[in-house]
Amino acid sequence: MPVTLDDIRAAARRIGGAVLHTACSRSQVLSRLTGAELFLKFENHQFTAAFKERGALNRLLALTEAERRRGVIAMSAGNHAQAVAYHAERLGIAATIVMPRHTPNVKVRNTRAFGADVRLEGETVAEAGDFAQRLAAERDLVFVHPYDDPAVIAGQGTTALEMLADVPDLDTLVVPVGGGGLIAGMAVAARSVNPAIEVIGVQTRRYPAVHQALAGLPVECGPATIADGIAVKRPGELTLPLIREWVREVVLVDEPDIERAVLQLLEIEKTVVEGAGAAGLAAVLADPERFRGRRVGLVLCGGNIDLLPLSSVIQRGLVRTKRVMRVRVGVPDVPGALADLTRLLADARANVIHIAHQRAFTDLSVRATEVEATVETLGEEHSQAVIRSLREAGYDCLLPDHEPHPREWRGR
Structure with missing residues (x-):
């Protein structure tokens, strides 16, 4: 075997003091939301913001x-x-x-x-x-290879030693997988200490190289993914046999799952992670029954995400959770009509973020104008209440992202 528990323990002694022993803490809120006892290993708190x-x-x-x-x-x-x-x-x-x-x-x-x-x-x-x-x-x-090197694999395995030292009764580890260095080292360490522990890898469905290789399938990857840190097309020659021997399975997650996990970690745990760092939580959120009732360790393996993608994740997450909504209505093209609409939105406690109206690109009557409002709400229930208020007031109200463009205006 290219890497043993002794190698990993030696690595821990060697790097001790120069690499942070990061916290492994129970998330009360995420545990309640998922039905599993979730313990987060904050590798995004390393000096370079990653386990590497x-x-x-x-x-x-x-x-x-x-x-x-x-x-x-x-x-x-x-x-x-x-x-x-x-x-x-x-x-x-x-x-x-x-x-x-x-x-x-x-x-x-x-x-x-x-x-x-x-x-x-x-x-x-x-x-x-x-x-x-x-x-x-x-x-x-x-x-210096990023994952296919015995010394690198041994160094990454120290993550599991720390997790089990802090939370000895973990029964599952969920680990992001790119080339396989982290999960290979962690699986050897964890299962050598506790043979009963289950190690599960997570890859994005767009870059499932290890998942495909384990199944004997041709490796096909792409397009771009938010989890660029695990967007690897070539599994390691050293890591793949270790994964095959020590890892229970490798599951796949979709881009919206990862985005939701990034947002929840930011909003609930107040911690910034990149897409790869959120992959473990994404797997639990995507299949909560798989992990319900278990004591699960998640590795937040990195926090290096550009602000523009992070901003997009936040905005898209607010839309998915119905806390930001666009609505399109037809109003009479007369003075005061726009003020009536915004007053009604205010009465419904919807905060207007952006509002625009136009007359040319529409099938409405020439005596009407189309107004599109982007509003902030408290969530799905409140969003539905806002829509009901508009329709009860006589507006022919559409959600542009989900309903077709109106062929005729039947509004006020």
Whole structure:
């Protein structure tokens, strides 16, 4: 076996003090919502906001003096890049990082801030990896793989040791899966300590490489996903056999599941996670019966998400939970008609965020105008009450996202 419990315990001793022992805390609200006892491992609180520091540092500390002088190179979509760059700078080792061209800006910026020579090459992690391997050979650099390396896997496995030290009676671990380094290390550690514990991996349905490989299917991935940290097309040659041996199953989640999990963690736990970091909670939310009554450990593996995608997740989440609603109505094209509509919305306790009206792109009478209002409500029940108020007042009210455009106006 390429990685053992002894390797992982040695890694824990080696990186201790340089990598944070993050909290593993019970979420009272999420536990109540899901019916499972959920314990969250806040790896997004690491200095570089991701678990990747564990494996990267363990690998760097294993370098010989001659290898340190040569310098290192890594390829990554972001979190491994930041981890290698940060700890290489601490240890006085020159680092070159190759990242895909479309890596989130926050990850590129942070990696450069640690002093690394950052190269943006390729459309995917795999293409960036091919370039990094060629550059490593040309410049005689030590290649630090993000997941397919025994020292990296052992370092990631320290996450499980900490979780079981803090919450010894966990019976399930739900772990995000990209190339498989985190789940491989965690599964070896957890099940070596407690053979009865169940380890479940989670991948996005858009990048199910490990799930497909375990089933003997051709690997087909894409398009883009919010969980870019686990958007990996090539499962590791070392990690895949470990996953096959130690992991119970790998489940798939959809993009809306991940977005909902990101929003709930932000709103309920007041913690920011990237898409990959929310994958474990997404799996529980998507199939609560699978986990009901169990003591489940979730790894919030990273918190590096750009503000624009995070803003979109928040806005889309408010729409899905009916706390933001668009409604379209026809009103007479006379003075005071718009004021009557906004007054009615105010009486219904709907906060108007945006309002617009137009006369050209509609089938309404030329004596009418179409008004579209975006309003903030308290949720689905309140949204329905607002719609009832409008219809009782005589407005022919439509929800543009769900109903067809009116062919005629039957409003006030």
